[in-house]
Amino acid sequence: MDRFAAAVIRRKKLVICLYIIITAICVAMIFSVRVNYNMIDYLPPNAQSTQAIEIMRSEFSQAMPNANVLIRDVSLVEALEYKRILGDIPGVKDVMWLDDVADLKTPLAMQDAGMVEAYYKDECALFMLVIEDGWARLACSDIRDLIGPDNELSGDAVDVDFMQETSVTEVVNAALILIPLAVFIFMVATDSWLEPILILCTIGVAVLINMGTNVFFGSISFLTNSVSPLLQLAVSMDYAIFLMHSFADYREKYDKVEDAMKEAVKSSITTISASALTTLFGFLALVFMQFRIGADLGLILAKGIAISYTTVVIFQPALMLVMLKAIDKAHHRPLIPDTRNIYNGFRKIATPAVIIVMIIIVPSFLGQQRTKFEYGAGSIGPEEIPDQEKSATEELFGSSNVAVVLVPKGDIVKERDLSYDLERLDYVSSVMSYAKTVGTAIPTAFLSSDIIDQFYSENYARIIMYTDTPGEGDVAFALIEEINEASIQYYNEHHIAGQNASMYDMKTIVEVDNFRVNMIAIVSIFLVIMASFKSLMLPVILVITIEAGIWVNLSIPYFTNTSINFVGFLVLSTVQLGATVDYAILLTDHYRKNRTLLLKKEALHKSLGDAFKSILVSGFTLSIAGFTLYFTSTNSSVSDIGLLLGRGTLLSMFMVLCFLPPMLDIFDRWIGKTTSKSNFMYSTH
Numbered sequence: 001m002d003r004f005a006a007a008v009i010r011r012k013k014l015v016i017c018l019y020i021i022i023t024a025i026c027v028a029m030i031f032s033v034r035v036n037y038n039m040i041d042y043l044p045p046n047a048q049s050t051q052a053i054e055i056m057r058s059e060f061s062q063a064m065p066n067a068n069v070l071i072r073d074v075s076l077v078e079a080l081e082y083k084r085i086l087g088d089i090p091g092v093k094d095v096m097w098l099d100d101v102a103d104l105k106t107p108l109a110m111q112d113a114g115m116v117e118a119y120y121k122d123e124c125a126l127f128m129l130v131i132e133d134g135w136a137r138l139a140c141s142d143i144r145d146l147i148g149p150d151n152e153l154s155g156d157a158v159d160v161d162f163m164q165e166t167s168v169t170e171v172v173n174a175a176l177i178l179i180p181l182a183v184f185i186f187m188v189a190t191d192s193w194l195e196p197i198l199i200l201c202t203i204g205v206a207v208l209i210n211m212g213t214n215v216f217f218g219s220i221s222f223l224t225n226s227v228s229p230l231l232q233l234a235v236s237m238d239y240a241i242f243l244m245h246s247f248a249d250y251r252e253k254y255d256k257v258e259d260a261m262k263e264a265v266k267s268s269i270t271t272i273s274a275s276a277l278t279t280l281f282g283f284l285a286l287v288f289m290q291f292r293i294g295a296d297l298g299l300i301l302a303k304g305i306a307i308s309y310t311t312v313v314i315f316q317p318a319l320m321l322v323m324l325k326a327i328d329k330a331h332h333r334p335l336i337p338d339t340r341n342i343y344n345g346f347r348k349i350a351t352p353a354v355i356i357v358m359i360i361i362v363p364s365f366l367g368q369q370r371t372k373f374e375y376g377a378g379s380i381g382p383e384e385i386p387d388q389e390k391s392a393t394e395e396l397f398g399s400s401n402v403a404v405v406l407v408p409k410g411d412i413v414k415e416r417d418l419s420y421d422l423e424r425l426d427y428v429s430s431v432m433s434y435a436k437t438v439g440t441a442i443p444t445a446f447l448s449s450d451i452i453d454q455f456y457s458e459n460y461a462r463i464i465m466y467t468d469t470p471g472e473g474d475v476a477f478a479l480i481e482e483i484n485e486a487s488i489q490y491y492n493e494h495h496i497a498g499q500n501a502s503m504y505d506m507k508t509i510v511e512v513d514n515f516r517v518n519m520i521a522i523v524s525i526f527l528v529i530m531a532s533f534k535s536l537m538l539p540v541i542l543v544i545t546i547e548a549g550i551w552v553n554l555s556i557p558y559f560t561n562t563s564i565n566f567v568g569f570l571v572l573s574t575v576q577l578g579a580t581v582d583y584a585i586l587l588t589d590h591y592r593k594n595r596t597l598l599l600k601k602e603a604l605h606k607s608l609g610d611a612f613k614s615i616l617v618s619g620f621t622l623s624i625a626g627f628t629l630y631f632t633s634t635n636s637s638v639s640d641i642g643l644l645l646g647r648g649t650l651l652s653m654f655m656v657l658c659f660l661p662p663m664l665d666i667f668d669r670w671i672g673k674t675t676s677k678s679n680f681m682y683s684t685h
Contacts, residue, residue: 025212026208026209068128069152079097198244209307234625258321283301357548371554372562422483428467514569525581526543571641
């Protein structure tokens with residue numbers, strides 16, 4: 001470490017030049033990063049809906065609809081003309097309407113009313129479109145120009161269009177809010193007007209390098225693209241703050257600033273490494289989710305933490321030494337009152353804090369296990385599509401979802417019987433299959449390939465169902481289970497595709513992912529703390545301290561009878577643990593060192609005074625980052641992560657400042673006995 005720190009200090013200008021070049025290259029690479037807006041692509045390969053989609057892609061040319069177009073006040077002839085024009089729009093692969101399932105030469109009054117009203121009702125026509133991947137922006141724009149403001153465009157492709165349009169803007173808006181607030185916090189917390197700029201410059205460089213190197217992943221999810229820059233910025237600020245404070249301390253002990261910086265790097269590297277490793281393993285726990293959005297987010301955040309760590313220990317020392325004269329000239333008196341005696345205030349509330357935590361910890365643990373989830377990618381912004389327009393299709397035609405059941409081809413009687421059984425299910429408005437729509441008596445050889453290809457591939461028969469359930473929820477999930485039960489009566493093999501089926505798979509997977517990810521995060525962070533402190537008791541106390549705050553945070557939706565996006569729940573349970581356990585590590589590290597020189601009460605007094613400012617600055621920065629995501633994002637999965645992170649960070653700060661000190665006090669002797677070479681002072685004699 002001596003040689004490493006000395007080399008960085010000796011070649012500080014070279015280090016800065018290299019980082020400038022690397023950052024410039026990575027900024028250019030950011031524009032080549034592809035963003036995936038389809039959450040269904042991240043379902044595991046063995047999920048039944050994923051297998052069904054793969055079969056559909058490989059065996060059928062006709063894809064599932066992903067957009068609905070509502071046209072008001074049209075006749076049948078006018079609706080058919082609209083269908084033709086919609087089909088000619090670039091990016092629109094297919095358009096389905098009433099003429100695909102009924103003979104329009106026959107009067108509508110003589111046809112099945114349920115089937116007709118699924119497409120044409122009160123002189124309003126509902127078209128179902130297939131918009132190709134990558135064409136959402138252009139196709140949706142052309143469709144809106146065609147139908148005008150009095151009609152409506154909705155569906156998954158529209159949500160993708162909206163997210164593409166807003167995601168970059170929202171990240172920029174969030175940064176424009178967070179960065180000035182972070183600068184203000186750092187200016188108040190530091191002794192130089194320039195130090196906050198250097199901190200943001202250091203971590204900003206790391207964020208840009210991380211964003212640019214995402215190009216090597218091929219593509220990243222819109223969720224990762226939205227939250228990772230701000231999370232990395234907020235979470236890794238600690239490292240820069242720790243090093244800066246350490247350097248300030250050693251400048252008082254050494255005449256040469258180079259020696260002070262070398263000692264600062266050596267001294268703070270343990271704390272920075274422990275903080276980085278706990279955050280790193282918290283993020284890496286997400287990789288073990290079956291739902292692959294976890295690997296996408298976890299790997300990129302873990303990469304970001306590694307880049308932030310190396311940037312702080314290499315780039316920041318060089319930058320600070322080069323800018324030292326300017327830093328000193330920008331010196332100002334401390335704006336935060338002296339916190340050396342802050343322990344006196346917290347000691348008065350220690351007992352009530354412990355009692356409160358003991359009372360709520362069990363209900364919170366049980367409550368967070370019963371939280372209700374939303375599984376969709378997130379709702380679109382209400383300011384973009386007003387409520388009365390957004391609900392027009394549902395008001396006229398009800399909730400409209402398409403499900404496809406794939407069964408082995410060959411037995412047309414089974415296919416017909418299953419089709420009629422499915423049509424009798426609640427919330428199923430109509431069913432289309434060759435056996436039901438065309439009939440069992442007409443051989444396929446007598447029909448055109450356009451009709452045959454809708455229902456048959458080389459190996460599978462396709463049964464298309466139109467349901468009036470929402471995309472997810474108890475009713476939608478119960479219907480998927482009923483479809484499964486009905487299909488099993490006729491076929492040993494069947495597959496279900498559609499939004500309901502995908503959401504149902506997400507629900508099933510999340511129940512397993514939740515336990516697995518939490519346990520991996522807890523165990524890995526426990527081991528990191530145990531290795532860092534060479535202690536058995538300290539990791540138990542620290543993990544319980546942060547986990548209690550997490551349980552309270554995640555139980556609030558249950559006790560307030562609200563639902564949250566499951567991605568927010570899973571991500572937060574690891575992010576809050578990995579990010580905010582740093583505060584507990586910092587306070588405990590000070591306590592462990594002070595305890596070798598001071599008695600218990602005096603060590604707690606000095607430790608809290610030494611660590612309070614850093615915890616306050618880091619905690620408020622991370623909390624503001626979370627609330628910024630919450631207030632600026634129109635996507636529920638992103639805003640839920642922001643709300644949970646903002647609130648959870650404040651709860652973790654409370655636990656570290658109010659609950660952890662009395663725990664260190666109560667278990668002081670056990671800590672001393674279970675910590676290698678603790679050398680705690682128990683007597684002044």
